[in-house]
Amino acid sequence: xxxxxxxxxxxxxxxxxxxxxxxxxxxxxxxxxxxxxxxxxxxxxxxxxxxxxxxxxxxxxxxxxxxxxxxxxxxxxxxxxxxxxxxxxxxxxxxxxxxxxxxxxxxxxxxxxxxxxxxxxxxxxxxxxxxxxxxxxxxxxxxxxxxxxxxxxxxxxxxxxxxxxxxxxxxxxxxxxxxxxxxxxxxxxxxxxxxxxxxxx
Numbered sequence: 429x430x431x432x433x434x435x436x437x438x439x440x441x442x443x444x445x446x447x448x449x450x451x452x453x454x455x456x457x458x459x460x461x462x463x464x465x466x467x468x469x470x471x472x473x474x475x476x477x478x479x480x481x482x483x484x485x486x487x488x489x490x491x492x493x494x495x496x497x498x499x500x501x502x503x504x505x506x507x508x509x510x511x512x513x514x515x516x517x518x519x520x521x522x523x524x525x526x527x528x529x530x531x532x533x534x535x536x537x538x539x540x541x542x543x544x545x546x547x548x549x550x551x552x553x554x555x556x557x558x559x560x561x562x563x564x565x566x567x568x569x570x571x572x573x574x575x576x577x578x579x580x581x582x583x584x585x586x587x588x589x590x591x592x593x594x595x596x597x598x599x600x601x602x603x604x605x606x607x608x609x610x611x612x613x614x615x616x617x618x619x620x621x622x623x624x625x626x627x628x629x
Contacts, residue, residue, distance in 0.1 A: 449482075449509050451621030453501035455614040456480045456520050460489075462613065463522075464496035466604050468532050468580065468596040469559035470551075472496065477526035483508045491525065495558045533601040534579045540592075554595055562595040569593045 460478045469475045475496040476489040485502035504512075530536035542550045554560050562568065570584030574592045581598025597603075604610060 449504055449512065451618040452520055452614075453480075453482065454621060455617035456482070456501050456522055457499065458613050458617055459522055459610065460499045461496075462609070463601075463604065466596060466600050468594065468600075469496065469556070469562060470554045470595055472556050472559065474524065474526040474528050474532045475558070477524050477529075479521075479523050479525055481521040481523070483512060488525065493555065495556045531580050534581045534599050537577050537579060539577050540574060540580060553593075559595045563593055567597065568595060 457480070460480060463478060464475045467475060471493040472495055473491070473493050476494060477491050478499050479486055479488040480499055480501050481487075482502055483504055485504055485508070487500055487502040489499045490497050524532075526532065531538050531540075542552050544550075554563055568583075570592045572584045572588050572592065573586035573590035574583060575585045579598060581594055581596065581600070583592040583594050586592065
């Protein structure tokens with residue numbers, strides 16, 4: 429009986445961890461991956477600056493240029509997971525720490541130029557393969573330059589002596605967040621975690 433009770437507690441703990449932590453953690457990781465895929469990637473710095481925060485514990489991407497690298501959810505102690513059980517809701521925060529975030533998410537106007545700009549040299553095309561493949565997608569290049577001060581995703585409408593380009597469509601971020609994809613991903617990952625826990629019991 430004692431052995432069966434021990435096994436029951438172990439199985440109950442496994443389900444609790446999957447429900448309270450594993451599912452949300454996997455959902456957060458999947459969301460970040462999809463944000464990296466959907467968002468702009470010229471140098472890769474923005475793509476690699478995503479952060480996942482659960483119960484005050486944070487896990488951040490490389491914050492370096494390059495192709496997007498996966499961001500793992502922070503590991504939580506059993507004590508932290510138990511504290512989640514005592515709350516009516518647990519807050520998981522996904523944010524981007526890049527200085528270019530408001531521009532990358534089409535929230536702020538800017539002047540998007542190529543070549544030498546003050547002390548920086550901006551390449552004519554993305555530096556890495558992830559961005560280069562995005563640039564080739566339909567609608568990401570225009571046969572005219574930009575109008576001047578624009579949102580990142582606004583291309584064309586300017587001089588016919590130059591081209592303008594982007595590695596993600598205009599308003600890609602609100603489209604992902606508010607277009608139904610975000611809650612769908614969360615539900616899929618939560619359901620998957622619970623099923624895996626039940627199979628193991």
